[in-house]
Amino acid sequence: MALLEITKLSKHxxxxxxxxxLDLQVEEGEILGLIGPNGAGKTTLFNVISGVYRPTSGKIIFNGEDITGLKPSMIAKKGLVRTFQATTLFDEFTVLANVLIGFHPHAGIAIWGALVGTPATRQREAALVQQAMEILDLMGIAHLKDELATSLPHGHQRCLGIAIAMAANPKLLLLDEPVTGMSREETAMVMATIRKIREQKGLTIIVVEHNMRAAMGLSDRMVVLNYGRKIAEGSPQEISENPEVIEAYLGAERYAA
Ligand SMILES: Nc1ncnc2c1ncn2[C@@H]1O[C@H](COP(=O)(O)OP(=O)(O)OP(=O)(O)O)[C@@H](O)[C@H]1O
Ligand SMILES: [Mg+2]
Known part of the structure; x- marks a missing residue:
């Protein structure tokens, strides 16, 4: 059975x-690229899958369980975790502190109360710090642990965003535009990192990405949305040659011009 099975999902x-x-299946271990022109419904789909919006109709089965309409915190606990199109970091905290907060996304800042105190809580703190450092190491930003989040270059900030999501121990990670707006070097770094976390953590990933070269380079399989509907599905090669996809993008460009 697929890790994620979406049936006749609508959001009005x-x-x-x-x-x-929308019907969509995501197999365990794959990187699925989700593309489509501006306003195609990509972020809305992420919002519905992750529980930010309740769907108008349809069903979402994750890991064999019906998660349709559950709260985001419940869905995250089950291992379905997302990042946001705009980076959401705790700017005035260090890189390490951001990941520590990620362990307790729903307790928020309360973790700091628990960190000062008894030897038992200090031991727990040491374990959390070690786990956080492992995640930062995996993301290639361990050397920046004491920097303020706000002081990092854009590429590293996005890596930190993914590190925070990783702290929630996801099975399925939804990445909304992880490399959009990045330099070529930053894009290459973040793409390599995303592939690495898939390999090392056995993650399943759905990635929305406007940078077409990056989307094609990352994805095992791609799904194309236009006006909320799936217009194509296939390998990056098939998608790049699909006339309906080309028309959707050219049409959008003509519209923008
Ligand atoms: N909260 C909302 N209220 C009303 N309309 C919305 C809301 N969120 C999104 N929309 C509309 O739904 C459609 C899909 O938007 P969405 O943000 O999902 O597109 P997208 O594919 O992520 O686009 P982009 O590539 O620009 O990020 C758009 O027409 C948008 O204006
Ligand atoms: Mg979007």
């Missing part, structure tokens, strides 16, 4: 069908 905003009758 008033009269607008942002996601429409």
């Amino acid at each position: 905003f008033g009269g607008l069908a942002a996601v429409s009758e």
